[in-house]
Amino acid sequence: MNERQSPSDMPWRNGSEPFVRIVDVSRSYGPVVAVNNVSLDIYKGELFCLLGSSGCGKTTLLRMLAGLETVSSGRIEIDGQDMAGISPWDRPTNIMFQSYALFPHMNVERNIAYGLYRDGLPRSEVTDRVADMIKLVQLSGMERRKPDQLSGGQRQRVALARSLIKRPKLLLLDEPLAALDKKLREETQFELVNIQEKLGVTFVVVTHDQEEAMTLATRIGVMRNGVIEQIAEPREIYEYPLNRFVADFIGSVNMFEGVVSETDPDRTLIRCEDADMTINVSHGVSCSPNQRLWFALRPEKPEISRHRPENADNVVEGVVEEIAYRGNLSIFRVRLKTGKQIDLTRTNQERSAEEPITWDDPVFVSWDAASGVVLTS
């Protein structure tokens, strides 16, 4: 998604006016703080993902945007309008519930038309718009069915159609694909993006599935314990996580704990005891001397070889302990002399290698000085 636009098109980079402003918003239930002082700007036409594990406050934040949950403190603005005191039925938002919440006593057509009739639109216009929407979500022929006569995927489409039909300024989706099986989920992800681009509606999607967030989002907000840990584009979140939590939550990562032994603007050395090595990093780190920090290395970055590579910035010796064959790639788990394990992945480009690296082989793991991230928290 982010690669289809040139950088200056991205409103969060060129100083555009945000479409949704969430300013210092908190929500507490008695002593429990579900959302803690969150500030967030969302721009027009964005597909913003709130990502986090269950109970992190992402759904509460979404429900506050819809007006289904009151804001304990702070302010929410949508399209320049303060949402304080505005009831859900008067808000320019629509929400798609995780359970879909389709009206079981109404057929597909009437479920989708529900919002339009509430606006007092004439029957002929409602019929036309519902017919268009049914075509868009590919539910033709299902108009007269009740929700319990539909499959999970069809119900998901009805829910989407029902929340889109009023052309909301902001569409909120709570785990929109969670109830679908893997194959259908992948197909639907792309459909969702297509629909979003076709209609130009701003989407806010809540999900716990990091792959889903990466596929869908223009930007991702990673939440934990009611706090947003990082807001960034998918690539940035993956390659430049701000802290250990984000690095660990998005994808998998090898974490090295160490102490800075030397740092200048284009080089840092980290003494890492648990791997018994000094890690070369190609940039400076602003930190106090002898500060404890972490070096995060994604499993696809390092190389694995039988012979000690020349000119490598970082090399460490180990033994292949585990190989997991995944078809498109293989995961190697290498145990270092210190007992620390490093996971790394290789794409299986060739159908059969001459002399494949196998279990218990002594190997060298090496990586470039620019391929990891230094984290201070």
Added chain:
Amino acid sequence: MGRSRLRFLGRRVRRGADVMTTAVGSFFMKHRRLLVIAVPMVWLLIFFLAPFLVVFKISFSEAAMARPPYLPLTSWEDGRLLITLNLGNYQFLLEDPLYLLSLISSVQIAAVSTIFALLIGYPMAWFIARSPSRRRNILLMLVILPFWTSFLLRVYAWIGILRSTGVINNTLLALGIIDEPLVMLQTNFAVYIGIVYTYLPFMILPLYANLSRLDPALLEAAADLGAKPATTFLTVILPMSLPGIIAGSMLVFIPAIGEFVIPALLGGPDTLMIGKILWTEFFNNRDWPVASAVAMVLLAIIVLPLVRFRRARG
């Protein structure tokens, strides 16, 4: 060919083993459903169908100064079995307007009471269904609690409340709001109060059962799509709770239509209810055949719409 024969043999061997080890058990397993149903079936047969048939029979006989106070339907004369069906009892019900009037009045009183029970019971059921689960059980308990006291006692308590020297009149007189006591006892008003009060739990419980199953997300979805609370009620809650409304209304309407004790104790001489007429025919006039005919007509009035309703739904 050979394969299917082998399979057949295998099955026979297995079945044989079954029969040997659990001959008695398999009988129970096979007829388990029947056994479970049998007990209530026999119960209904003895205590519902048999008395019904007896009453049905009496409704076709002729009243007599005898014991029991009616003539048998069959007689034996010159070697011939004579069956006399006396339709006069039913004819009599049509001829004397009292019966039709009291029937209409009963339906009306039951219907009005049902509506009031619904209007009072629905918000109560909604409130209980939306309460936190800890409080729900307590509230349900409070709804059922009156059943632990004798029904008669509770109706007598209403006499104490409604009569001219009762709680309400005394309070209003003492406050100077009225100069003369209001006549509430021995009016249809008192009958409505008695019926609504007595049968309210029967309205609340099925409504509660229905409303507590209503997914709150549906209400949020309606609000989100632009429905104000009143619209949400009319378009989502009401249609979805229709089965509960119908069940509750039946449970109030059916017993209310044949109610005898409440109109006898709280109603006045003008209160016409078919239950009271039935009582009078049976005990005062000792006209069992006419009383039975009244009972049959009442049953038909209640059962026929029920059957039609079931057919319309299913």
